[in-house]
Amino acid sequence: xxxxxxxxxxxxxxxxxxxxxxxxxxxxxxxxxxxxxxxxxxxxxxxxxxxxxxxxxxxxxxxxxxxxxxxxxxxxxxxxxxxxxxxxxxxxxxxxxxxxxxxxxxxxxxxxxxxxxxxxxxxxxxxxxxxxxxxxxxxxxxxxxxxxxxxxxxxxxxxxxxxxxxxxxx
Numbered sequence: 804x805x806x807x808x809x810x811x812x813x814x815x816x817x818x819x820x821x822x823x824x825x826x827x828x829x830x831x832x833x834x835x836x837x838x839x840x841x842x843x844x845x846x847x848x849x850x851x852x853x854x855x856x857x858x859x860x861x862x863x864x865x866x867x868x869x870x871x872x873x874x875x876x877x878x879x880x881x882x883x884x885x886x887x888x889x890x891x892x893x894x895x896x897x898x899x900x901x902x903x904x905x906x907x908x909x910x911x912x913x914x915x916x917x918x919x920x921x922x923x924x925x926x927x928x929x930x931x932x933x934x935x936x937x938x939x940x941x942x943x944x945x946x947x948x949x950x951x952x953x954x955x956x957x958x959x960x961x962x963x964x965x966x967x968x969x970x971x972x973x
Contacts, residue, residue: 808832808854810901813888831897848900848944855901859908863967878916881909889928893936899944902928903951910961925956 805811809832818827825841832851833841842850862876885905888898914921929952936945955961 804854804858808851808858808901810851810888810897811854811858811884813884813891813901815891815894815898831894844896848896851897852900852904855904856908859905860964863909863912863964865968865970878909878912881905882913882917882921885909885913886924889924889932893932893939895940896942896944899936899940899942899948903944903948906951906955906961908964910955911963914961922956922959925952928952929956 809816809830816827816830818824822830828841829835833847834850836842858876859881862878862881885902888902888905893899917924929949933945933949933952936948
């Protein structure tokens with residue numbers, strides 16, 4: 804997953820001196836098409852969204868008891884990811900997209916587990932991170948993240964992700 808989406812580390816890879824824009828985009832996960840061209844930004848964002856959802860789903864999924872440990876990753880991985888991501892330099896579109904996807908999938912469990920500390924993190928994102936993001940991003944993902952944060956904080960809850968298996972399913 805980290806190879807496909809280096810943002811899951813979380814680390815924003817800086818463009819190196821002498822690195823072409825095409826080389827840099829490959830470094831942050833862009834793929835080449837069949838025509839040997841870089842994929843379009845909207846395709847890239849959709850793919851990164853899917854990877855972020857999968858990562859978050861793995862974090863909150865209970866494994867089969869016969870397969871070994873209950874969880875591949877634990878919830879604290881999601882907490883650490885979110886806390887670290889809001890402390891790295893934001894990139895247009897991708898930063899807001901990744902945070903939004905993680906919040907939509909893990910938010911319910913993070914709120915249930917971390918309570919007031921999670922609310923403080925949401926307030927930090929809204930009051931400190933979003934103005935930083937605004938310096939780099941004016942697009943739709945930033946606006947959607949702002950609306951999502953406002954909804955969560957206004958309603959004081961986050962809906963559980965759709966499709967989560969009940970405890971003891973396996």
